[in-house]
Amino acid sequence: MYTEDDFIMISALQHYIFCPRQCGLIHVDDVWQDNLFTVRGEILHEKVDTDTYETRGDVKTVRGLRIHSYKYGLVGRCDVVEFKNTLNGKEVFPVEFKAGQPKEDMSDKVQLCAQVLCLEEMLNTHISKAAFFYGKIRRRNIVIIDEELRKQTITVIQSVREIVDNKKIPKAEYSAKCGNCSLINICQPKAMNKRRLQNYIKELYSV
Ligand code: SF4
Known part of the structure; x- marks a missing residue:
């Protein structure tokens, strides 16, 4: 189990998949610089991350939910989490907003799976699927949170830990x-x- 002092940002996992050196520069050296892609993403998240909730029918939608995991030492925020009452109890369904379109690499899926790991620990539940909403194609894409994706995500978490804990920038x-x-x-x-x-x-x- 990790303590809050050891938490790493979920975004570090995406940075690592894009480039391990970028992950080190941002999460060890605290370097950041915006470009067109980061600004576009920020604008979209500003519209979504409003720390509010609403209830429609049997679905409660929470925006900007802060999440963490002591087991994996992660901290972050979900754009949207939908809580739905079903016959089997409460169904928890995270939705992450993206400015562009689906990426070829695994970075977005790993980010989403890391959110799921946090929510499962916080809410003591199991989440089998989640979704992206892509601004460019204005559509939800469902992602199945299977064992393979969970394993990949945990491997990336371990790789990021090595960089951050040893303060070694690739x-x-x-x-x-x-x-x-x-x-x-x-x-x-x-x-x-x-x-x-x-x-x-x-x-x-x-x-
Ligand atoms: S090697 Fe440097 S410039 Fe290239 S992606 Fe990594 S951090 Fe960015």
Whole structure:
């Protein structure tokens, strides 16, 4: 069990999947820089994260619910959680809002699954599905929270822990995704690669 001092933000998991170095820069070095993608996401979340709730029929909708897990050492916030009364008890259904469209990598699904792990611990329940609402296509996509996704999420949590607990920021690896990274000017991945190459050549001829 972790204490609140050890909690890591759920967003760190997405940052790790995008790039382990980005995760280290943000969650160890406290570096942040906005770009078009981060601003778009923030605008959408400002509209959703209002700390309110409403009840329609048998569904209570809570917005901006703060969540945590002592088991996994996580803290974060759900955009929307729907609580529905069913014959089998209360059904808990988180919905995460995204500005764009479904991503090819697992980062969004891992974020959603981490929210589920927190809600299950807090509410002592089991959640089998959740959803994304994508702003661009204006549609809900259901995600099944199966064993495979749970395992992947726990593996990512452990990898993030290694970076954050050891305060060790991974080295830059320049790739196509650097062009979409808000930290490119701080990270300078091309310069890092060049420096590494220079060191390698220096080592090669120093014998
Ligand atoms: S610029 Fe590239 S290597 Fe650096 S943090 Fe961003 S994605 Fe990672």
